[in-house]
Amino acid sequence: MGGKSSLRRAFFILGEYIPRINFQVERMMKSDEILLKALRCMVGGVSAGGRYHPTLKKPLILASADGCTLTDVDGKEWIDYHNAAGATLLGYNHxxxxxxxxxxxxxxxxxxxxxxxxxxxxxxxxxxxxxxxxxxxxxxxxxxxxxxxxxxxxxxxxxxxxxxxxxxxxxxxxxxxxxxxxxxxxxxxxxxxxxxxxxxxxxxxxxxxxxxxxxxxxxxxxxxxxxxxxxxxxxxxxxxxxxxxxxxxxxxxxxxxxxxxxxxxxxxxxxxxxxxxxxxxxxxxxxxxxxxxxxxxxxxxxxxxxxxxxxxxxxxxxxxxxxxxxxxxxxxxxxxxxxxxxxxxxxxNGDGFYDKLNNGSAYFYGRINELFELKKLKGVVQGLGARFGIYFGLEEPTHDYRTAAAAYNPKAWSRFVELALENGLYFHHYGDSLTPMHSGVTAAHTREVYDETLDRMESIFEQMVREGV
Ligand SMILES: Cc1ncc(COP(=O)(O)O)c(C=O)c1O
CATH class of the missing domain: 3.40.640.10 (Type I PLP-dependent aspartate aminotransferase-like (Major domain))
Known part of the structure; x- marks a missing residue:
């Protein structure tokens, strides 16, 4: 499927539902072709409502997943911080x-x-x-x-x-x-x-x-x-x-x-x-x-x-x-x-599994909190074990839901997710919410993966500061 006739069909099917679909005149991305087919018979093109990603303005259409890496049908790769909504604690394809x-x-x-x-x-x-x-x-x-x-x-x-x-x-x-x-x-x-x-x-x-x-x-x-x-x-x-x-x-x-x-x-x-x-x-x-x-x-x-x-x-x-x-x-x-x-x-249940997992994640959360301070961006990461929330807008850790909700800056979260996706980090966005939803790590996230992620997050935070988000 490609060319102008398919484009006309695409506009007819989609209307304004998915404005970010890649309507290139010469060539459609493979993910767009699949999505167009999906939209004909699947409501919103998804099997679960929460799979629509409001930042991408479409669902992610994957070709494969391995360890902590997602690969989509267009060959783009992401380090995964969603982990199938928390299901894949050992990473993919163990x-x-x-x-x-x-x-x-x-x-x-x-x-x-x-x-x-x-x-x-x-x-x-x-x-x-x-x-x-x-x-x-x-x-x-x-x-x-x-x-x-x-x-x-x-x-x-x-x-x-x-x-x-x-x-x-x-x-x-x-x-x-x-x-x-x-x-x-x-x-x-x-x-x-x-x-x-x-x-x-x-x-x-x-x-x-x-x-x-x-x-x-x-x-x-x-x-x-x-x-x-x-x-x-x-x-x-x-x-x-x-x-x-x-x-x-x-x-x-x-x-x-x-x-x-x-x-x-x-x-x-x-x-x-x-x-x-x-x-x-x-x-x-x-x-x-x-x-x-x-x-x-x-x-x-x-x-x-x-x-x-x-x-x-x-x-x-x-x-x-x-x-x-x-x-x-x-x-x-x-x-x-x-x-x-x-x-x-x-x-x-094996020896040392949780020591390793918890040490790795505590290192990661601690370093993100250092980045918040260093870059003077308002936010706190709260994490325990393999799951965490990034509370943009919050200045101190909290145990209180309403305090978290009052401080939460959803615009900063949306911009962060957008920049993360551009930088090969997959964070899911569940749409409007009163506090952040959960993100996570797995046993497949190594120290090298964390350090690579932190480098990318550092430049993302710098850009957010420059933009005054
Ligand atoms: C605490 C909790 N309970 C129940 C559910 C529902 O589970 P499922 O999506 O498998 O129906 C979830 C899903 O995220 C959950 O986090």
Whole structure:
């Protein structure tokens, strides 16, 4: 496809949807050709809404990915700081995962049945994650949190769920509230008006959710006491990676644990993103606080489409076929995903894995913060383990979501992403948000890669200063 007739067709199809498409009269880029085809039958040309990149004004169309390098269909390369939304903690195309996938192909690659590898994977998760007496696999983080709520409601006989502003738990109706749409009004108790994160929600589910700020023990304790008879569960991201990276203040997780236990309310750690990010025992292993239920995703499979709901024996025993709570699915625990995830987790469980990962990332975050100071650009990086947020506009590190939101300079972030892309660094942009979203690193990011990135970031920061962004 090329030349003027295809160009006319392109304008007809696209209108003004993607102004940055490369409409060269003589030659279209391969990515443009693919995108044009995609746009005919795929809404917005994407399989997932979040893959549209507002800076590129189109999705990235890849030819391959290896280690920490992405290569697009036009041959352009990027050092990757998105890591498939955090799924590829070992980098892309890891040889041990490849070998496991090849073995699964010999075995038939998809079974809607159990195998030795399912038991091995569950056993390994059980040994690594403190709350994982029992393990049930699932396909997505959204599915895992949905099942966690159903189980909590069945176990407690109560309906309401307490969540925190800025925390993300997937896109189903029970939890898709108060993430990044807008700040809701706060009442005198510290409870926050519920805010939908998508069109198509229904008022009926609003009554089932209570939203409060994270990291305020007093508001937490009073809210739980006020609603104790209705509350089935408290769900949180122990580290708020979906608002960049905001850690719990010392004592907060411990207080949550104590207060929920006192009132027979289940504590659910949604570790879809924090799981295995900084410690082989997830955030709960790192902070030494164990939840009743935990959802795992992303790094649990290092690129496999596999997630899990794990938890305390007595609660998990309510799942079918032992108990009355249904949790099942055609694709759940598919052999290929199970064998790939097992190979990945064995590496994460190896000696020294997290020392190396955490030392590398701490070096990288520290050097970026030095660059902010050196170049006199307003901003702070907050990172823990393999995930971080760049808070342009913030002058001091914070544990408070609203402080981060008030200081955040989205224009600076957008300009940074634009310059990063021009300089071969892939940072994803999720569109308008109240704080930065998460970026990340992997075990494939070496010291050399960090230093190369820091050199490029230095000139990007200098340009931003010159432009007065
Ligand atoms: C903490 C958390 N929970 C749940 C989800 C939803 O997971 P999935 O995209 O696999 O449905 C995500 C995804 O980013 C997440 O970060």
């Amino acid at each position: 040889p041990a995962i490849r070998a496991a996938l090849e073995k699964s192909i010999e075995m038939g690659f998809f079974l809607n049945n159990e195998s030795k590898y399912h038991a091995d994977l569950a056993d390994l998760i059980h040994r690594m994650v403190p709350s994982a007496d029992k393990v049930r696999l699932s396909n997505s983080g959204t599915e895992a949190t949905l099942a966690a709520l159903r189980l909590a409601r069945a176990y407690t006989g109560r309906k309401k769920i307490l969540k925190f502003e800025g925390h993300f738990h997937g896109m189903h109706e029970f939890l898709f509230y108060n993430w990044h749409n807008r700040l809701g009004a706060m009442n005198s108790h510290g409870e926050i008006e519920v805010v939908w994160d998508t069109a198509g929600m229904v008022e009926e589910t609003d009554d089932l959710i209570i939203v409060i700020p994270y990291n305020d023990i007093e508001i937490f304790e009073k809210t739980v006491r006020r609603h104790r008879e209705d509350l089935a569960a408290v769900i949180c991201e122990p580290v708020m990676y979906n608002a960049g990276c905001i850690e719990p203040v010392p004592g907060y997780l411990e207080a949550m644990r104590e207060i929920t236990r006192e009132h027979g309310i289940l504590l659910i750690f949604d570790e879809v993103l924090s799981g295995f990010r900084m410690h082989s025992g997830c955030a709960q292993g790192y902070y030494g606080v164990t939840s009743d239920l935990t959802t795992l995703g992303k790094a649990v499979g290092c690129g496999m489409t596999l997630t899990a709901l794990v938890g305390r024996d007595e609660v998990m025993a309510r799942l079918n076929p032992v108990g009355p709570v249904v949790m099942s699915g055609t694709y759940t625990g598919s052999l290929m995903q199970v064998m790939g995830a097992l190979a990945a987790l064995e590496i994460l």
